[in-house]
Amino acid sequence: MTIKDSLLMTMTNVVIERGRTQKNYWRDLWRFRELFYILAWRDVKVRYKQTVIGAAWSVIRPLLTTIIFTMVFSRVAKLGVPGDAPYAIMVFVGMLPWQFFATALSDSSNSLIGNSNLVSKVYFPRMIIPASSIIMGLVDFSISFFLLLVMFLFYQYVPDIKIFLLPFFVIMALAASFGIGLYVTALNVKYRDFRYIIPFIVQIGLYISPVGFSSSVVPERWRLLYSLNPMTGVIDGFRWCVLGQPLYWPGFAISCVIVVFFLWVGIAYFRKTERGFADNI
Amino acid sequence: MTDAIIRAENVSKHFIISHQQREKYTSLRDVLAGKAGRLFSLRSNSRSGPISKEEFWALKDINFEIKQGDRVGIIGRNGAGKSTLLKILSRITEPTSGRVIMRGRVASLLEVGTGFHQELTGRENIFLNGAILGMSRAEIKSKFDEIVAFAEVEKFLDTPVKRYSSGMYVRLAFAIAAHLEPEILIVDEVLAVGDTQFQRKCMGKMEDVSKREGRTVLFVSHDLNAVNKLCNSAIMLEKGKLFKNDTVENVIDAYLSLSLMPGSASQSSRTGTSEISLISLKFKNSDQAEIQNLTAGAALYIEMTCEAKADMKNVQFAICFNDMYNTRITSIWSAFKGKSFDITRGVFKVEFKIDSLGLIPGNYQVISYINLGEITVERIDNLRMVNVIFNEKKIDCTIPSVSQGFYVEQFETSVQALKK
Numbered sequence: 001m002t003i004k005d006s007l008l009m010t011m012t013n014v015v016i017e018r019g020r021t022q023k024n025y026w027r028d029l030w031r032f033r034e035l036f037y038i039l040a041w042r043d044v045k046v047r048y049k050q051t052v053i054g055a056a057w058s059v060i061r062p063l064l065t066t067i068i069f070t071m072v073f074s075r076v077a078k079l080g081v082p083g084d085a086p087y088a089i090m091v092f093v094g095m096l097p098w099q100f101f102a103t104a105l106s107d108s109s110n111s112l113i114g115n116s117n118l119v120s121k122v123y124f125p126r127m128i129i130p131a132s133s134i135i136m137g138l139v140d141f142s143i144s145f146f147l148l149l150v151m152f153l154f155y156q157y158v159p160d161i162k163i164f165l166l167p168f169f170v171i172m173a174l175a176a177s178f179g180i181g182l183y184v185t186a187l188n189v190k191y192r193d194f195r196y197i198i199p200f201i202v203q204i205g206l207y208i209s210p211v212g213f214s215s216s217v218v219p220e221r222w223r224l225l226y227s228l229n230p231m232t233g234v235i236d237g238f239r240w241c242v243l244g245q246p247l248y249w250p251g252f253a254i255s256c257v258i259v260v261f262f263l264w265v266g267i268a269y270f271r272k273t274e275r276g277f278a279d280n281i
Numbered sequence: 282m283t284d285a286i287i288r289a290e291n292v293s294k295h296f297i298i299s300h301q302q303r304e305k306y307t308s309l310r311d312v313l314a315g316k317a318g319r320l321f322s323l324r325s326n327s328r329s330g331p332i333s334k335e336e337f338w339a340l341k342d343i344n345f346e347i348k349q350g351d352r353v354g355i356i357g358r359n360g361a362g363k364s365t366l367l368k369i370l371s372r373i374t375e376p377t378s379g380r381v382i383m384r385g386r387v388a389s390l391l392e393v394g395t396g397f398h399q400e401l402t403g404r405e406n407i408f409l410n411g412a413i414l415g416m417s418r419a420e421i422k423s424k425f426d427e428i429v430a431f432a433e434v435e436k437f438l439d440t441p442v443k444r445y446s447s448g449m450y451v452r453l454a455f456a457i458a459a460h461l462e463p464e465i466l467i468v469d470e471v472l473a474v475g476d477t478q479f480q481r482k483c484m485g486k487m488e489d490v491s492k493r494e495g496r497t498v499l500f501v502s503h504d505l506n507a508v509n510k511l512c513n514s515a516i517m518l519e520k521g522k523l524f525k526n527d528t529v530e531n532v533i534d535a536y537l538s539l540s541l542m543p544g545s546a547s548q549s550s551r552t553g554t555s556e557i558s559l560i561s562l563k564f565k566n567s568d569q570a571e572i573q574n575l576t577a578g579a580a581l582y583i584e585m586t587c588e589a590k591a592d593m594k595n596v597q598f599a600i601c602f603n604d605m606y607n608t609r610i611t612s613i614w615s616a617f618k619g620k621s622f623d624i625t626r627g628v629f630k631v632e633f634k635i636d637s638l639g640l641i642p643g644n645y646q647v648i649s650y651i652n653l654g655e656i657t658v659e660r661i662d663n664l665r666m667v668n669v670i671f672n673e674k675k676i677d678c679t680i681p682s683v684s685q686g687f688y689v690e691q692f693e694t695s696v697q698a699l700k701k
């Protein structure tokens with residue numbers, strides 16, 4: 001048997017046709033997983049190149065925001081905390097998922113445009129790009145989480161045993177940012193307006209989400225409505241398992257539904273528009 | 282079942298060009314405004330037309346088959362649809378209709394260093410780019426040394442690629458793609474950046490990949506000499522349609538004759554007393570077949586058909602070649618042979634025979650000249666454009682270019698050891 005024959009035998013047929021890529025999408029996604037790792041690794045590696053203090057930026061930003069929020073909401077606005085946790089820790093526990101959500105959302109929504117050269121020159125399932133961009137947020141999150149442990153030591157505070165349930169809420173934050181991120185990044189390919197909308201949402205969201213205050217300060221009759229913000233559920237969940245604050249379950253359920261809804265819409269819209277990315281970007 | 286590795290069936294791709302759209306991307310405002318407008322026009326039942334849209338077929342009903350191990354050149358003018366075809370074959374964009382069936386893994390190099398990150402080092406970029414092109418980490422690791430050696434960047438492996446020279450950049454990028462081991466390698470015009478030596482190395486590699494390993498290569502280039510040397514068949518696209526799919530020689534010939542069609546060159550101008558005028562000019566090869574493109578180093582027959590209005594004595598004829606910069610490169614003048622002819626009224630034929638054409642490959646302008654001593658009987662500038670191609674199939678041959686001179690001598694070369 002010649003080399004030619006053996007080559008022909010091992011080959012699989014690929015058919016390129018309108019709408020064809022959809023059929024083996026998830027298998028392709030799995031086949032390209034190494035690309036996912038390496039793109040995530042690239043983002044992490046490049047993130048703090050040519051900066052003097054490097055990864056310390058991941059610590060400084062949430063820390064400074066926490067200090068300012070503690071001053072403003074605790075000292076100036078004189079808002080209280082349910083339970084015994086110091087105000088700074090309460091803010092920081094809210095800041096952790098928020099920061100993660102904000103980074104992941106803005107990174108993923110800009111990811112396709114930022115990698116337009118890849119989109120227009122190489123084939124792979126496009127979902128890898130926004131997915132890998134979220135990893136950066138997870139790295140920042142881990143660094144900040146370490147800082148939280150330092151804060152526990154500093155305040156001599158013992159967290160609730162439910163802290164081991166935290167991964168569930170991290171996944172929820174991830175799902176929230178991925179769903180919205182997918183939707184926005186797909187829209188961004190065609191309508192660049194979203195490049196300006198997202199920073200605005202992130203900025204406003206910091207104040208309307210219960211980051212600087214506990215959601216218990218929200219009047220009871222507004223709480224269901226307030227939970228339409230998926231991050232309300234995530235942040236409350238964080239405080240519930242780290243600080244043992246009571247969780248408002250009906251609101252949390254609504255947040256969960258919203259997260260799943262966004263994830264579904266995001267994936268569906270992304271898959272629908274994906275085929276035209278190379279033509280539109 | 283045929284042994285075709287790529288089969289394209291009626292592949293078409295169209296884009297809609299909207300004439301109102303000025304920027305490449307739409308803004309949300311336009312869409313909202315458009316929707317609101319449509320709503321409005323629906324109610325008032327007015328006939329305010331939609332945004333004028335034009336369908337543009339980048340590719341239309343393309344059919345071809347490529348066999349295992351073929352080296353196929355894809356040529357065509359700018360906008361002929363070459364890049365769109367490659368994008369469809371590499372699955373970046375989908376055809377609007379029709380389909381392509383491919384057997385095996387495709388690696389495409391549509392751009393040099395796609396996904397290279399400026400801040401990462403050469404070493405890191407090998408892994409990044411390899412993964413982007415579809416190699417697994419283990420595969421890259423096993424090929425790593427080969428890639429580095431081929432790209433000749435050993436010393437700069439740990440330097441960020443933003444500090445690389447453009448040549449090093451291209452070398453590294455090509456080296457990665459060349460070591461992919463796909464069943465089908467698609468290369469768009471990317472080698473133009475490297476120096477000649479590296480270009481030759483790349484061509485050699487592509488030939489190697491195809492001849493020794495039985496892989497298929499699709500190669501797009503405007504460098505016809507490169508296509509001619511590397512490929513055994515070619516596809517020519519013209520305005521989105523398949524113009525010709527044949528052996529590389531025939532397709533290049535078709536391409537050149539199309540690009541030298543009357544009208545593409547500037548207007549020719551006649552001067553002189555015009556007692557004799559040229560009716561037609563033909564170039565023929567050694568088989569006496571008419572040719573559109575001349576081959577460097579081959580025999581050439583030139584045939585001028587003229588008409589004389591009166592009997593004339595001592596007439597001389599010449600065909601001259603000017604290069605792109607309008608410099609006279611050579612004249613083939615009967616006076617050089619001490620020959621002048623006596624012409625009788627009527628139509629007659631003048632022939633020149635050249636044993637081996639010394640012009641280097643390129644485009645030339647042809648000038649015809651008929652004289653009677655000091656008097657110009659007829660001189661036609663810009664008679665036509667003609668292309669000289671180089672037809673040496675050996676990959677190691679250097680194609681003569683202007684940097685080596687204006688014409689090539691016929692010679693043989695050898696080395697003999699001398700005894701002391």
